[in-house]
Amino acid sequence: MPSSYRQIKAELLDRIRRNIWPPGALLPGEIHLAEEFDCARATVSRAMRELVEEGILERKRRSGTRVTSSQVRKAQFSIPLTREEITSTGASYRYALVDRAARTAPGWLRAQIALPQDTPVLHLRCMHFAGNRPYQFEDRWINLTAVPEAKAAPFNTISPNEWLIREVPLSKGELVCSATIAPPEIADFLGISQGEAAFSMERTTWLDDVCVTYARLTHPSSYKMISQI
Amino acid sequence: MPSSYRQIKAELLDRIRRNIWPPGALLPGEIHLAEEFDCARATVSRAMRELVEEGILERKRRSGTRVTSSQVRKAQFSIPLTREEITSTGASYRYALVDRAARTAPGWLRAQIALPQDTPVLHLRCMHFAGNRPYQFEDRWINLTAVPEAKAAPFNTISPNEWLIREVPLSKGELVCSATIAPPEIADFLGISQGEAAFSMERTTWLDDVCVTYARLTHPSSYKMISQI
């Protein structure tokens, strides 16, 4: 009876879980396992490849496949458009541009995202509402050298978030989450009292080694970020 | 000249980025693309499969492959052992058990993780230090029905986090991050003043549809969670 790559994957996982192959252990080679499971080598290969992607196995040519020794788990979460994040809960969505200014990148920003001096940037501050409750304050900087089209965009009805995703799709980036006390002005925007905790996300986005945008998104402390492990 | 699946993947990405295939557009079938790229169907298939995993394409049998219309980005971050997270920064790691009690699951916990009444649980509270600075307060509940071995574990030198990862590897779970104001007792443990913001992570872990453990991990506001998009 032939095995599917899912069955093989489950069997390998099970053996790892039973400590038949403890962390660091060397697994049999693909050919050996293919014989054992009575299947083609490619089938074993696919099962093992997926376990590598999940961080459970490590493979090296010539030296073989081992169970990962450092027990690092990977979590994944999705970052929807703020609009969709809100409307999917059934609430209505409203966006408002607070202010918009073109200028050269300030020093702290140049340091943060490695821009040359005198880089023109667009600075936007805006609010996202769920129903009539403040949901997110967006403080965004767009590199106009990387995205000159942004200069002509008004951003009074479309949020920079949404505009960028449509204009500059498929970029890579980094997301840093932390808990902060919102500064007084932002606390005002979010409708929270001063000294209250806020959830902050800093997103830096790159396209082909050029930084496109840096944003600091601040949520009231009722916000929860949910991810799957 | 044969194409590798990486080249094909890059070419497909490029066409999507150029809006040759805008969001929602139907791509040619695998056979068609295999002819165009002069390669085997399996090679195209692998390229497309990886783009599906990255959330860029959506495939349905019979109806074909489309560019994802909802622009949802996926972020990934790794959850190392607290010990490794600390020692990797060069700081020394210290663990301390605060208290340990076996009891039946309180109502809020049973509701949170769907346990039957009178389920025996182990409640642990502990601290993790980086150097001599408080790093994380761990408030953990372990389902003794799922992991009876935990009853005999002292947890005075090994943190529940580490013990569980060794004893119950490869489980699935959920991670919920939020910003909170630490309650007075936890603020004391973390060495922060009352009313200061704290970063809270709630982890629920399942193994084969049985909840193994629920933990609330609290960090001082200096903590940053970093993930890649």
Next chain:
DNA sequence: TAGTGGTCTAGACCACCCC
């Protein structure tokens, strides 16, 4: 029911790199 993706096979060649 016909066409799409999902999977498997048996074989092949290659890149890498430990011995």
Next chain:
DNA sequence: GGGTGGTCTAGACCACTAA
């Protein structure tokens, strides 16, 4: 040098589901 994983091929059958 030789054994490992990484990839590709040409073909096949199957599962699903939209038309």
